[in-house]
Amino acid sequence: MRPADLAREHGLSTQAVRNYEQDGFLPPAARTASGYRIYTEVHASALRAFLALVAAYGHSTAGGVMNAVHNNDLDRALTLVDRGHAQLLRDRETLDTVRKAIGHLTSAPEPSGPVRTIGELAHRLGVTAATVRAWERAGILAPERNPATGYRVFRATDVRDAELAHLLRRGGYPLEHIATVVDQVRTAGGTDSLAEALVTWQEKLTARGLAMLDAAGLLSAHWRARSWPAAGRSRPTPEEVLPASP
Template sequence: MKKILRPVDLAQATGLSVQSIRNYERYGFIPPAERGPQGYRLYTAHHLHALRISRTIIASYGWARARLIMSTLHRHDLPAALALIDAYHAEIHGNRCHIEETLRALRTTSITIAPLFATEDAAKLKLLNERQGLLIREAARRVDVRVSALRFWEEQGLLHPARDRTSGYRFYDAEQMRNLQVIVLLRKAGYNFEAIRAILAQLAAGTPEQALQAAEKRLQELAEMSRRCLEALAELWAYIKTL
């Protein structure tokens, strides 16, 4: 016969409140508990296992995504749960690829940005970039942000796209796209607008050290996220085999 655990037993074992235990059940983090004759919840060691696994998954995948993963597993839909997990790993990989691309752009910045300013050839290069530049929707799609974000960053003085004199359309040339990649990266890393302005100014002066450091730090953070996910998955798979 399985040992019956009360909500307070699970709360004491995990450091959560009794109400939190009920919430975890309501949101699908743990399987529904059987009820006793008087309606009391009857938990078991399996529920305690699910609760501990849920907290591990939350720490690695975030609350909302962990809720979807665990509730899907408890509906006995393993393929859908695996798809949710894979989607998050793909997101991490996509971010890593984007940052590596940004790093490559930054590493060439000291050579390529300085000639864009205050030289006779700069006007020709700027004109060429304007003709070959990206419209705002395409520029936003390239860095996976909303069009409204680009407009807002322009209002903040972070972007300076060229404008077509006839249509008024914005065009983002190679220089602006490099700046846009840097802005997206630094915003994700938690930098405020003042700090980003300073870094963009350094980039324009051919000194990308701070931006490079931020990108490399973000890569380290993503590696740590991958490590935590791997550890969590090892525990999750052991739990899945008990379902």
Template sequence: MTPQASRPLRTADVARESGYSVQQVRDLERLGVIPPAARAANGYRSYGPAHVRALRAYRGLAAAAGPVVARGLLAKALTGSLADAAAAVGAVHVRLARDRDEALRAQAALLAIQDEPLDADDGTPARGARAADATTDALTITQLAAALGVRTSTLRFWEQEGLLVPDRVTSLRARQYGPGAVREARIVTALRGSGYGIPSVRDVVVSLRSLPGADEGVARARQLLDRRLDQIATRSVALLRAGADLAALLDPPNS
């Protein structure tokens, strides 16, 4: 429903048109998400169509980029230029596109891992399969870090968080990673590179270790990435809707 421009809108009217509660409308006005309402002689707030558009734009921006980013973006849009607002929305589009590319690259990495031939006894990559850096021999922490494109400190942190369990040379306490550990490290790298937090990645790795075959763990990781791609698509659609509302707010047809 499009708000009528012929009469002032009450707080309840704006709430109904925007899908927010009356208290949320007041709170978002206080935070600068919408322009300050005019005050009637009796002290009641009086709104217009621009307030409804601002709230609808905020809803889409919050779904796409989070409420903190949305508040800052909309507050700047209301006080800045149309070009600045367009650039800010464009930056969110770029971030979403980057997130999608990272998830797709992680998916491709997991597919490559899943396609490797596995040893029939323990489910690790079979001798001759390319586990990392063109070899399936045990790797040192320096070699593994170089093969994965991460720092050795990152691998140590993942170990502390239970994401990796390397073999150790007892005499020197030096870390060594066999084919199974390398495979886990590649899955962890793919998921962390796609933005997944430590708890989610830990769940996948625990599943990988507890299941009889390595493919189940990889499949679990791929399911996580599928959900992430769906979430990115939903956020992208929300951003498109927000962009339309923001354009109507900042560059109305009668301007």
């Protein structure tokens, strides 16, 4: 095959295919006497696997997996894949946490009322001012400052975020996790908007999970394809393809 043959299947430029080979995402191509690259079905399977991995895990992880495969480091490749699945699981857990938290908060009116000081907010929640400051340092809260006094002022949305943080903290969630959840609420524009956005969020997680399944099949096919060049070898047995059990 020529670079154009590989590129055409995926709507890529021939330069992109060359770049992928240079970066190790495709195995090195043989050359003709005149210096032209010669690609084979192994290169085609590598390109399919790489592009599927990009859709499932992102460009960086996809490149790392393919480099590991072409360096015969299957354990490294599988470790990167496992990390991607672990991240997807964490995202699903975050989504579940947000659903539960939003369900709790939307059972009562949205926080409203006068601007509060840090002491008033702490008293409302039954925590210390130091705890509120710790939430601010973690990125959970982002209060404004009174330009005259420099003191923190907490508006209705800040009170909402603090109540959500307090709820999740009681549930044992770490501050980093809570910051992610609160950021989702802020980005959506409030709990009502976030409740609507959860459907889209779920769809994205489902799409990513399906992309991981597709990528796994293509990566496995490529690992097998590159394990038995056509010259003089028969199809490998499962024992040849997979590492032996300890």
